[in-house]
Amino acid sequence: MGAAVAGWTVAAVLLQVAGLSLFLYGFFPVKPTLRGFSGPESYRVPSCGPVSAGEQKPALPPDQRRSLYRELSEMPPVYDRLVLMVIDGLPAEFVLGKGGKPPSKELMESMPYTQSLLTGCQAAGYHAKAAPPTVTMPRLKAMVSGAIGGFLDVAFNFNTQAFLEDNLLDQLHMIGHKLVMLGDETWIKLFPTLFARQDGVSSFYVRDTVEVDFNVSRHLEFELAAKDWSVLVLHYLGLDHVGHIGGRRSVLMTQKMKEMDEVIRRVHDASLQDNLERTLLVVVSDHGMTEGGNHGGSSYEETDSLALFVGHSVERPHCSPYNQNEALQVDLAPTLALLFGVPIPKNNIGVLLPEVLNSLTDDQKLRTLELNSWQILRLLQAQMPAFCLEDCINSEGGLGIVVHPESIEKEFCHLLSKAFVSHQSSRLHQGSNFKSAEAQYVGTAVENYYGFLRYASEWLSHRATDKPFYLLISAILLMTMSCLFLMGAVSRLFKGQSLSQTDQLSESYLEQRWHLDEVFILTGIFLYVISLGSSSFVEEEQYTWNFLTSTLYLIFLIKTVQSMLKGSNSKLVHGAEEKSFDGNNFLCATSYELTPGKRDGYKLCTVLIVLVAGRVIRAWHQGGINWVHFPDISKLLAQADSCIVKSLQTISVLAVVALYSVSLMLLRARSKVVIGVWLSHISCGLLVLLHIWENQINTSLPINHSTTSITRLFYAIASVSISATVLASPWIFPIYSTEAKPASSTDSNLVKDIDSHGISDSVFLTGITYTVFWCLLQLLLQQPINAIPLLLIFLQTVSSVVHFSLDKTLHKQWVQTHGIMGVVSFY
Numbered sequence: 080m081g082a083a084v085a086g087w088t089v090a091a092v093l094l095q096v097a098g099l100s101l102f103l104y105g106f107f108p109v110k111p112t113l114r115g116f117s118g119p120e121s122y123r124v125p126s127c128g129p130v131s132a133g134e135q136k137p138a139l140p141p142d143q144r145r146s147l148y149r150e151l152s153e154m155p156p157v158y159d160r161l162v163l164m165v166i167d168g169l170p171a172e173f174v175l176g177k178g179g180k181p182p183s184k185e186l187m188e189s190m191p192y193t194q195s196l197l198t199g200c201q202a203a204g205y206h207a208k209a210a211p212p213t214v215t216m217p218r219l220k221a222m223v224s225g226a227i228g229g230f231l232d233v234a235f236n237f238n239t240q241a242f243l244e245d246n247l248l249d250q251l252h253m254i255g256h257k258l259v260m261l262g263d264e265t266w267i268k269l270f271p272t273l274f275a276r277q278d279g280v281s282s283f284y285v286r287d288t289v290e291v292d293f294n295v296s297r298h299l300e301f302e303l304a305a306k307d308w309s310v311l312v313l314h315y316l317g318l319d320h321v322g323h324i325g326g327r328r329s330v331l332m333t334q335k336m337k338e339m340d341e342v343i344r345r346v347h348d349a350s351l352q353d354n355l356e357r358t359l360l361v362v363v364s365d366h367g368m369t370e371g372g373n374h375g376g377s378s379y380e381e382t383d384s385l386a387l388f389v390g391h392s393v394e395r396p397h398c399s400p401y402n403q404n405e406a407l408q409v410d411l412a413p414t415l416a417l418l419f420g421v422p423i424p425k426n427n428i429g430v431l432l433p434e435v436l437n438s439l440t441d442d443q444k445l446r447t448l449e450l451n452s453w454q455i456l457r458l459l460q461a462q463m464p465a466f467c468l469e470d471c472i473n474s475e476g477g478l479g480i481v482v483h484p485e486s487i488e489k490e491f492c493h494l495l496s497k498a499f500v501s502h503q504s505s506r507l508h509q510g511s512n513f514k515s516a517e518a519q520y521v522g523t524a525v526e527n528y529y530g531f532l533r534y535a536s537e538w539l540s541h542r543a544t545d546k547p548f549y550l551l552i553s554a555i556l557l558m559t560m561s562c563l564f565l566m567g568a569v570s571r572l573f574k575g576q577s578l579s580q581t582d583q584l585s586e587s588y589l590e591q592r593w594h595l596d597e598v599f600i601l602t603g604i605f606l607y608v609i610s611l612g613s614s615s616f617v618e619e620e621q622y623t624w625n626f627l628t629s630t631l632y633l634i635f636l637i638k639t640v641q642s643m644l645k646g647s648n649s650k651l652v653h654g655a656e657e658k659s660f661d662g663n664n665f666l667c668a669t670s671y672e673l674t675p676g677k678r679d680g681y682k683l684c685t686v687l688i689v690l691v692a693g694r695v696i697r698a699w700h701q702g703g704i705n706w707v708h709f710p711d712i713s714k715l716l717a718q719a720d721s722c723i724v725k726s727l728q729t730i731s732v733l734a735v736v737a738l739y740s741v742s743l744m745l746l747r748a749r750s751k752v753v754i755g756v757w758l759s760h761i762s763c764g765l766l767v768l769l770h771i772w773e774n775q776i777n778t779s780l781p782i783n784h785s786t787t788s789i790t791r792l793f794y795a796i797a798s799v800s801i802s803a804t805v806l807a808s809p810w811i812f813p814i815y816s817t818e819a820k821p822a823s824s825t826d827s828n829l830v831k832d833i834d835s836h837g838i839s840d841s842v843f844l845t846g847i848t849y850t851v852f853w854c855l856l857q858l859l860l861q862q863p864i865n866a867i868p869l870l871l872i873f874l875q876t877v878s879s880v881v882h883f884s885l886d887k888t889l890h891k892q893w894v895q896t897h898g899i900m901g902v903v904s905f906y
Contacts, residue, residue, distance in 0.1 A: 091564035098557030105550030112226070113461055116245045116253070117422035122151035122450065125457050127467040141255030148254065148420050152450070154443045156420030157392050159357040161251075162311045162346050166339050167215065167263065167282075168319030168374065169364035170327070171206040171385040173336065181401045189336035192344040193362075196389055197400035203393040203434040205406040207386035209366050210540070211377040215282070216265055218365035218384070218408065223247045225412030225427025227540055242269040247412050249273065250421035251310055259302060261295045262314025275308065282316050284790070285323045286860065288331060292317035296342060303349035313346075315339060322372030324862055325717075329372070347389060359390040359418065363411065371700070384408055392418065392438040406432055407536070413454070417447045423454040428539040430532040433525075441521045442509065445502055448528035452498060455535045462542060463488055468495070487538070494531035501527045555608075596634045603627045625697050629690065635882070636686045643679045678885055685882035692871040692878075699868050713864050724863045728771050731866035732858055735873055736764040739851045742877065743844075753844070759800035760851055766793050767859045793859060797852045804848045808841040843880070850876060 139147065149155055174193060176182045187194050196202040209218055210227045217228035224246040248270055252258060257275050260266045264279030280294045292315050302311055318335045325331060343362060350358035366374045367383040374381045386406060409429035416423045417431065431451050436444055460466050466488050505520040610623055701709045716724055743757050770789050854873045858866055 087564050087567050091561045094557050094561035094564060098554045098561060100554075101550050101557065102554035105547050105554060112244065113425040113458065115425065116249065117425050117454070119147055119151055121422035121454060122148070123453075125453055125460065125468055127460075127469060138253075141253065145254040145420065148422065152417075152420060153446055154439070157418045157438060158359040158390065159419075160309055160311075160350075160359070161415065161419065162313070162350070162358065162360045164342065164346065164360065164362045165219075165262065165312070165314040166318055166362065166364050166385070167314065167316045168322050168366060168368050168372075169336075169339070169385050170367035170380065171204070171364070171383045172367075174385055174387065175204045175206060175404075176401045177403070179401060179403050185333060186336070189333040190340035190343075192340050192347075193387070196347070200395050200398040200400070201393070202387055202389045202400075203398075203404070203432075204388075204400065205386040205404045205410075205432065207363070207384045207406045207408045207410065209382045209384045209408045211375075211382065213366035213374045213376065213381045215263065215365050216269070219265060219269065220244075220246075221409050222363065222365075222411045224424045225409045225429040226424070227409065227428065240268070241271055244426060245424040247416055247421070247424060248310070250416065250424065251419060254421060256309035256419075257307055258310040258312070259305075259308045260312040260314075261298050261302070262312070263316055266312060266314060274312075276302075280316065282319075284860075285320045288317045288320045288324070288335065291315075291320065292335075292338065299342070299345060303346065313342070315342070319368070322368040322374075324372065326372040327368060327370050343389075359388065359392070359415075361411075361415070362387040362389070363408075386411060386432075388432075388435050393435050395437055404434070406430075409536075413451050417450065423451060425454070426458065427454060428458065428536045430529065430536050433529075441505075441518075445505065445521065445524055445528070448498075448525065448532070449502065451532060452495065452528060455532060455539070456495065458539060459491060459535060462539070466491065491531070491535060494527070494534055498524065498527040498531050594638075596631065596638065599631060599634060603631070625693065629693055632686055632689050632693070636683075636690065639679075639682050639686055639882075643683065682882055682885045685878040685885070688878040689875045689882075692875050696868050696871050699865075716864050724866075725771060728858065728863045728866040729768060731870040732764050732767050732771070732855070734870050735851060735854050735858070736760055738873065738877055739847065742847050756800050756804055756844075756848055759796050760848075760855070763793055763796055763852065763855045766796075767855055770859055771863075790859065793856065797856070801845075801849055801852060804845050808844050847877075 138144075173182055173186050174190060175197075181187060193202070197204060210221065212228075220226065220228055220242060224242075224244055226244065248258060252273055258273055260270075260274045260277045260279070262278075262280060263282055265282070267274070267277055267279045278294065278298060280291050282291070284291070295313055295315055299313075302308065318332070318339065321329050321331045321335050343360070346360055350360060362385065364385040367379075367381050368374050369376075369378065369380050386408070407429060409427065410432050411429065412427050413423045413429045414432045414435055416427075418435070431447055436447065439447070456466075456468060501520065501524040505517070505524045508517045508520050607623060607627065610620075695712075699712045701711045716727075739760055740757065743753060766789050850873065854869055857869050861869065
């Protein structure tokens with residue numbers, strides 16, 4: 080039987096590994112990219128055949144490379160200096176309005192100088208749609224490379240690595256531009272050797288809304304007066320932190336927008352005094368934010384980012400500043416590349432922004448669109464090797480004949496040939512006496528170019544993000560087979576084994592194959608996995624967990640009441656309970672003191688605590704997207720006096736520490752290590768209370784040096800305490816019994832049995848220590864208004880452990896595990 084079990088187990092593991100590998104490959108598709116950096120070949124017509132990796136000749140000096148690019152592009156750079164100002168998390172509708180309507184009066188008064196530039200037709204603004212995931216690092220990559228990242232970038236966002244693909248900043252550096260960066264240190268991690276001067280700030284402390292921006296602005300006077308840089312990157316994090324703390328409608332939002340407006344004024348005034356004709360100011364945001372101030376998903380509020388251009392090439396006599404001009408965030412890369420005379424990055428899928436090219440002649444505009452089309456064409460050839468430009472030029476579609484393409488290649492040929500033919504026609508009529516006819520040909524060529532570019536950009540975007548569902552389905556089937564094989568191995572393992580007396584009692588009570596809670600858990604897992612295929616369900620995932628957890632504990636409540644009605648007089652159940660309470664958990668010290676009636680009462684109370692606490696948490700925040708505007712407890716408290724919020728936060732800290740103290744007392748372990756761990760929690764609780772009472776609690780708070788010191792001290796105490804608990808708990812609770820027994824009836828050698836009680840207590844002490852430190856850390860860093868939900872989550876966790884410890888025969892172990900995981904995952 081051992082060989083059969085081993086075979087089933089090996090097969091299950093291999094199938095699980097294969098299924099997981101296929102799933103990861105399908106869910107995180109590897110997008111085809113072109114290697115190397117664009118060079119002089121970018122200004123030549125793409126040839127048929129494999130796309131080269133770039134120029135293999137020795138690198139030219141920066142001055143020669145700049146002159147070569149200018150000669151091949153057939154037009155001079157429009158600008159010499161670039162100020163790229165990133166306002167993290169700024170929704171475009173805060174500046175440009177929404178649906179053709181201007182923003183609210185309060186928002187317009189928050190940025191008066193920026194609004195004057197828009198109404199004076201000195202700036203052009205776009206609602207630049209950001210592709211999900213809407214977190215900082217992949218959005219910065221998209222802006223400088225024009226390429227779309229994947230959801231795998233969410234993980235890399237917390238551990239950013241150097242960006243090695245073709246991008247705008249490297250292209251500018253290669254022609255001799257000197258770059259300076261001030262702000263979010265993500266830029267330094269992406270480009271560690273690129274900046275001549277840099278001062279990075281960390282985005283870790285989301286409570287910091289003041290110093291994180293002051294550390295950027297303090298260099299402005301020096302940098303704006305300096306003449307040695309060509310590209311200045313400013314990345315302000317404060318507004319994003321305001322959103323995380325207080326949401327879109329935080330009382331600090333308008334104040335922060337006024338601060339950003341003042342920075343825009345200072346930069347623009349400096350460029351006017353210097354030479355406006357050669358300096359371009361670009362104000363962008365990496366993403367937007369929801370009503371609650373969060374981001375990362377694909378809702379309109381999260382993807383609505385800003386792209387604002389201030390320079391002579393966007394000035395025009397008449398304009399409608401609040402028209403809903405829409406673009407893609409990736410359109411920034413090709414637009415800036417051609418304005419500054421460098422090749423478009425190889426993997427760009429963006430399209431030139433027309434309103435930014437007003438200062439160019441008609442011939443120059445068509446040349447920029449031609450270069451953009453050639454670059455996109457090379458990317459298409461990498462995706463479709465059979466796609467050839469020469470075949471497209473000879474296509475009949477370019478003669479204006481309406482055709483019905485039979486394939487995607489023919490559709491691209493049809494659109495591209497129309498653009499090239501109309502461009503050639505405009506050249507033939509250039510300089511003619513009929514200006515209206517010349518303008519008509521130019522307009523037709525521009526329209527045809529944009530028709531091809533937008534269609535190709537959309538296709539490439541879907542190509543980069545679409546997931547092969549056949550791989551995902553195959554992976555799920557393999558992992559399902561793995562679970563079945565593992566269940567077969569487990570059944571073979573336990574088949575024929577003799578049960579001890581205690582196991583027989585527990586087994587006889589749980590003799591039914593399936594119980595209601597077990598069926599519900601398996602059904603819930605199946606439905607939850609299916610729901611992950613819908614983005615709407617993913618965005619509202621907290622409601623799925625709320626339903627599953629509440630229903631599961633309602634079933635636990637029914638089973639508890641049924642057990643109470645049966646009475647503790649049943650010898651079978653009563654005997655199993657007494658056996659299970661022989662010190663097997665943290666309540667072992669008091670199990671013998673509990674009468675059956677009290678024990679049943681405690682079981683009922685613990686389930687009710689979980690259900691009531693879950694309902695309060697559910698009503699505290701209307702999360703997600705569809706219900707965020709509904710009233711909830713947090714919105715009411717936001718309008719209440721700050722003393723109420725401070726009192727609730729203080730009560731939460733004291734309650735968490737008190738619950739932990741009670742848990743340690745129930746262990747009846749009085750070792751120095753346990754007392755030291757308890758004192759460390761008291762110290763951390765006092766630090767959190769000190770932070771609460773040192774600061775005024777409104778909807779948000781700027782961080783200061785005192786808060787930073789408190790946080791560092793908290794981390795130091797928590798790290799030492801958790802490490803000491805993990806290392807010392809096996810000695811506090813011995814894992815071997817004190818009495819030695821013979822190994823067998825015929826063996827005189829004495830061996831010590833493993834004491835499961837000690838292992839259980841050791842694991843509980845480590846788990847509860849880590850959980851309490853996590854709660855206290857969240858109480859220190861989270862919004863004050865979230866203090867009560869954190870307390871309730873901790874209370875739910877402790878109540879769940881107590882409930883399952885009071886009666887191990889009522890639920891199987893895997894059901895207990897899912898119950899506790901459901902409570903934690905719900906948050």
